[in-house]
Structures are given as C-alpha cells and as structure tokens.
Amino acid sequence: MENIIFNPAAETLSRDEIHAIQSRELQKVTRRAYDNVPFYRRKMDALGVKPEDIKTAEDIKYLPFTEKNDLRDNYPFGLFAVPREQIVRVHASSGTTGKPTVAGYTQNDLDVWAELMARSLSCAGVNKNSVVHVAYGYGLFTGGLGAHYGAEKIGATVIPVSGGNTQRQLMLLKDFGATALACTPSYAMNLADAMEREGMDMNEIALQAGVFGAEPWSEHMRDQLEKRLHIKAFDVYGLTEMMGPGVAMDCVERCGLHVWEDHFLPEIIDENLKGVPYGTEGELVFTTLTKEGMPLLRYRTHDLSSLDIAPCACGRTHVRMRRVKARTDDMLIIRGVNVFPSQIEHSLLKISGIAPQYQIVVDRKGSLDTVEVQVELDRTLIGDTVRDLETLSKKIASQLASDVLISCQVKLCQPGSLPRSEGKAKRVIDNRK
Ligand code: DLL
Numbered sequence: 001m002e003n004i005i006f007n008p009a010a011e012t013l014s015r016d017e018i019h020a021i022q023s024r025e026l027q028k029v030t031r032r033a034y035d036n037v038p039f040y041r042r043k044m045d046a047l048g049v050k051p052e053d054i055k056t057a058e059d060i061k062y063l064p065f066t067e068k069n070d071l072r073d074n075y076p077f078g079l080f081a082v083p084r085e086q087i088v089r090v091h092a093s094s095g096t097t098g099k100p101t102v103a104g105y106t107q108n109d110l111d112v113w114a115e116l117m118a119r120s121l122s123c124a125g126v127n128k129n130s131v132v133h134v135a136y137g138y139g140l141f142t143g144g145l146g147a148h149y150g151a152e153k154i155g156a157t158v159i160p161v162s163g164g165n166t167q168r169q170l171m172l173l174k175d176f177g178a179t180a181l182a183c184t185p186s187y188a189m190n191l192a193d194a195m196e197r198e199g200m201d202m203n204e205i206a207l208q209a210g211v212f213g214a215e216p217w218s219e220h221m222r223d224q225l226e227k228r229l230h231i232k233a234f235d236v237y238g239l240t241e242m243m244g245p246g247v248a249m250d251c252v253e254r255c256g257l258h259v260w261e262d263h264f265l266p267e268i269i270d271e272n273l274k275g276v277p278y279g280t281e282g283e284l285v286f287t288t289l290t291k292e293g294m295p296l297l298r299y300r301t302h303d304l305s306s307l308d309i310a311p312c313a314c315g316r317t318h319v320r321m322r323r324v325k326a327r328t329d330d331m332l333i334i335r336g337v338n339v340f341p342s343q344i345e346h347s348l349l350k351i352s353g354i355a356p357q358y359q360i361v362v363d364r365k366g367s368l369d370t371v372e373v374q375v376e377l378d379r380t381l382i383g384d385t386v387r388d389l390e391t392l393s394k395k396i397a398s399q400l401a402s403d404v405l406i407s408c409q410v411k412l413c414q415p416g417s418l419p420r421s422e423g424k425a426k427r428v429i430d431n432r433k
Contacts, residue, residue, distance in 0.1 A: 001209070001232050003252050003314050006122035006154065007115065010262055011316045015309075018317065021262050022057040025289035030054045030063065033295050036081040039074055040064070040297065057265060060287060061275060065298045068101060071241065076102045079294050087293050092140040093240040100140070103240050104293040110149070112290055113243050116260050117150020120249035123258070123314075124209040124234040126180050128155035131206070133178035135169060135187060136214065137423050138162040142244025143214055147182040150246060156180075163187065163422035166194045173205060180209045185217035185225065185233075186425035189356060192228040193416070202230045211236050213245055215424045216325055216342050220349040224356060235323050241299055242286050248321050253313050256320030263290050266321065267298070268307055281306045283328055284321065302328045332362060332428065334369045334406050341427045344373060347403040353381050353392055357418050362430045369432065372409040373400065379415045 005011050013021070031051040033040040043064040044050070053062055071079060076099075080087060088107050092100035105113070126132060132151040136143025144162055151158045159176050161169055163183070169191060173181070181188065188210055195202070207229055213236035225233045237257050238245040247264055248257035259266045267275050268282040276282045284301045288294075303324040312320060326340040333339075341360055348358055355376040363370045375396065381388075393410045400408050419426070 001125045001252050002127075004122045004125060004127055005315060006119040008315075011119060011258075011318065013262070013317055015317060018261050019057055022265050022289060023055070025262075026057055026060060026265060026287065027051070027054050029287065029289055029291070029295045030297065032081050032292070033297055037079055037295075039070065039079060060265060060267065060298065063287075063297045065273065065285070065300055066296050067300055068241075068302075071101045072099055075099045077104060079296070080104045081295050082106060082292055090140075091142045091145075091240055091244060093142070094140075101240055103142075103243070105243075106292040109243070109291055109293050112263060113146060113246065114149040114153040116243070116263060117146050117246035118153040119260060120236055120246040121147070121150050121154060121156070121180070121182075121211060123249045123251045124180060124211050124232070125252075126151060126154055126156055126209065126211075130154070130156040130179045131159065131177050132156045132180045132182060133159045133161060133169075133173055133176070135161050135163055135181065135183035135191075136245075141423065142238070142240050143182075143184075143423070146238070146244040146246055147211065151180075151182075166190060170194055170198060170200065173207065174200070177206045179206050180211060181207055181229070181231070182211040182236075184214045184421075184424055185210075185212040185221055186215065186420075187422055188212055188225050188229065188233075189221070190420050190422075192225065193355075196228070205230070207231050209234060213237055216327070216330075218325065218342060218346055218349065219323075220346065221356060224349075237321070237324060239301060241294075241296055241301075242288060243291070247286070250323075251312065251314040251316060255312060256308050256322050258312070258316050258318040259307075259321050261318045263288070265289055266307060266319065268305065269300075278307050278309050281322075284324070304328060330428070332360075332430065334362065334371055337404075337406050339371075339404055339406060343404050344400065345427075347400050348373070348375055348396065350403075351392075351396055351399055353378050354396065354412075355379075355415060357420075358427065359418050360428045362428065362432055364432045370409065371406060372411055374411045374413050374418060376413050376415050376418055382415070 087104040138144030210233040235250040238247040248259040265287040267285040305321045308320045325342045357376040361372045
C-alpha cells in the first residue's frame with residue numbers, strides 16, 4: 001500500500017515545531033475558554049489559574065479536567081464559546097442513559113475536521129482516484145459526515161450510503177467499484193458474512209482498504225477482516241466531543257495511531273489523575289487546540305491507551321497512541337475480578353469453529369454474579385453432533401477460565417442468530433444494573 005502523506009508540511013513537523021505550536025495554541029484556547037465559557041471561568045477561578053499562567057504545553061497540568069457529565073450539565077449549548085449564529089453545524093452522540101452529548105462547529109472547525117479526516121484517509125491509501133463507500137451512519141453521529149467531507153477534501157469519489165440495508169450495500173459496493181470502505185469494524189464483519197452467504201466472488205470487488213473505528217476492535221479482528229474482504233484494514237479513532245472521527249489514525253506501519261497534534265494535545269493520566277510518561281498505559285485525555293465552537297480543556301475520554309513518541313517509519317512525526325482496546329467504564333467487575341469485553345473477545349478468537357459474533361450477558365443470582373457468553377457457531381459446524389458441540393462448549397469455557405480468570409456459562413447459538421448492529425456493536429448486557 002502506498003504511503004501518502006496528505007499535508008507533509010503539517011504531518012512531518014519537527015518535535016520542536018510541534019511543541020512550539022502546542023504551546024502557542026494552548027495559551028490561545030485557554031484564553032478563549034476562560035473569556036467565553038462561564039463553566040471554564042468558574043473552574044479555573046476555583047483552581048486559582050489564570051489564562052496568563054499558561055505559557056508552554058507543559059503548563060497544561062494546571063488546567064481543570066472536563067468530564068462527560070460537564071457536557072450533560074451544560075446541555076445543550078452551554079459550553080459553546082461563540083455566539084450561536086457562528087455555529088454552522090451540531091452533532092451529538094447518543095449516550096446509554098439520558099441526554100446526548102452535543103458538539104457545535106464553526107465553519108473553521110468543519111474545515112479543520114475535513115483536513116484531519118483527509119490526512120487520516122490518506123494514511124489508508126485513499127487518493128483522488130479512490131471510490132469511498134461510507135457506511136458509517138449519517139446524521140447526528142459524526143462517522144458518516146466526518147468520513148464524507150474528508151474523502152471529498154482529498155477529491156475522491158464519495159458514495160454516501162450510510163448504515164443499514166446490507167443487501168443493497170453489497171450491490172453498490174460491487175457496482176460502483178468502491179476501493180475503500182468506511183464503517184464500524186462490527187458492520188464490516190456483517191458485510192463479510194453477507195458476502196459469504198451470497199457467495200460473492202471477492203475478485204469482483206475492487207476494495208483495497210477499510211477505515212474502521214468508532215468502537216474497540218482487536219488485531220485478531222483486523223486479520224479476519226483483511227482475509228475475508230481482501231483489504232488492508234486501518235484503525236481510525238475519534239470522539240464527538242473532540243470533533244468526530246479523525247483525531248488519530250493508523251498508518252501503513254501499524255504501530256499505533258498518529259494523533260494530529262497540531263490540533264489536539266493528548267495526555268495519559270493514571271487513576272490519581274497525574275500525567276504518566278510515554279509508554280505507560282492509562283486514560284487518554286485530550287485538549288482541543290484550535291476548536292472555536294466548543295473548545296474543551298483536558299477532556300477525560302475514559303479510553304485506555306498509551307503514547308509512543310519514537311519516530312515512525314512512515315515519516316509522520318505526530319505522536320502515536322496505542323489502539324484503544326477498552327474503556328475504563330466498560331470494565332465489568334465480576335465476582336471481584338476486573339474483566340474487559342475485549343479480553344473475552346480475544347479469548348474467543350483463539351478457538352476455531354465459532355464465529356466472531358458474541359454477546360456477554362451478566363446477571364446476579366442471589367449474591368453471585370453470573371456470566372453467560374453467547375457465541376455463534378461457524379456455518380461449517382451446523383451438522384455436528386450434540387456431543388461435538390458439548391466438547392466445543394467446554395473448550396470455550398476452559399479457554400475463558402484460563403485467559404479471563406472467571407468461570408462462564410457458554411451458550412452456542414445458530415449462525416446469524418445474535419443481534420447485528422449497523423453501527424457500534426452492543427456486546428454486553430448487564431442485567432445487574
Ligand atoms: O465514534 C467517532 C468516530 C466515528 C470514530 C467513526 C471513528 C470512526 P462517539 O460516538 O462520540 O464518536 O464515540 C467515541 O468511541 O471515546 C471510544 O471509546 C470509541 N472509539 C472511537 N474510535 C475508536 C477506535 C465516534 N478506533 C468513543 N477504537 C471513543 C476503539 C474507539 N474505540
């Protein structure tokens with residue numbers, strides 16, 4: 001795959017230049033937030049910090065954190081830093097509970113977003129000759145429009161299909177000659193299932209690259225998607241609060257996702273909210289450096305990652321974040337053991353004969369937590385005897401017990417029987433809440 005750098009001047013800045021930009025922009029964004037957003041003025045006053053105290057990027061440690069709840073408390077537009085007339089677009093992410101998280105963009109914010117998505121798609125080899133099939137949802141969710149404007153900025157041909165209607169997606173993928181597919185990894189898996197069911201010949205499909213994100217996925221899943229769809233699969237990361245997709249992106253080297261540091265200042269913090277050195281795992285925190293509509297200082301993502309500053313062979317100099325495998329708030333505590341859904345997925349993917357479709361159902365019987373892992377059988381095993389299936393089920397349970405350190409009930413399900421999502425997959429049903 002060709003290594004295309006969309007904006008070499010910005011993407012290959014020296015570390016000193018990046019530091020200078022970050023220091024300058026951090027001063028400016030702190031001032032904007034303090035002067036225009038009462039929430040930040042109150043928070044900074046409470047900490048005794050003034051905008052003029054912020055001189056270099058390192059001074060970020062004096063600034064207050066922002067939490068998702070702060071966005072909810074200021075719903076819908078309370079954190080906007082410009083008058084509403086200057087906001088040209090609003091997006092929102094649906095939370096599992098209550099009100100959505102809202103983000104507002106000025107025209108300049110949208111232009112920056114298109115540029116950063118163009119940089120990101122270029123990392124996956126997208127160029128002006130590409131045909132980009134966008135199957136992320138269009139609407140308040142940032143995936144569809146984010147990928148759309150980025151691909152247009154490159155000059156590629158965009159097919160704005162949005163999510164859903166899998167049958168039609170297959171037809172369009174083939175007929176319009178898509179070379180890149182942008183959707184969630186779980187939806188890409190559904191498309192691969194559907195293609196196999198239909199007996200589609202992969203040689204009739206022109207796809208070369210997948211730009212997958214919006215939910216955690218594993219290296220195993222990357223392998224599977226690459227083999228099944230005959231593509232190179234790339235990881236794109238982002239969140240509504242920062243902008244949407246395109247905050248960070250995998251490159252051909254596959255050694256982490258470059259965070260576009262001229263627009264975002266990433267930090268990793270530990271459980272005491274203290275910054276940790278490069279290479280140490282912790283919670284990702286971002287500050288928007290150039291956002292006008294809704295600047296956020298030290299936004300706590302609850303995504304677990306680490307940062308790597310070592311030079312990358314692709315030539316980009318921006319720091320890399322390790323792929324997000326889990327969120328701190330996804331962690332299930334089962335009989336006192338901390339379990340991440342991604343660990344269960346990893347364990348399941350080691351066993352042949354089961355499809356990578358699964359659901360984890362957590363319940364409480366009396367005072368005991370129970371876990372049932374429902375997993376689909378591979379189509380090739382449908383004719384197997386009850387005895388074979390019992391053996392498989394025991395094998396899965398013992399693999400889980402040794403990898404995840406909890407005992408689980410295993411339920412084998414018919415292929416295609418677990419609910420499919422067109423956007424982010426819902427893997428956990430926790431009935432204890
Ligand atoms: O999911 C934005 C997006 C759209 C990213 C399309 C990539 C592609 P939200 O709905 O606000 O925004 O969800 C943000 O999703 O904090 C992570 O927990 C998770 N997430 C996003 N990208 C990845 C990824 C969009 N590549 C939340 N790997 C984030 C793992 C991801 N988790």
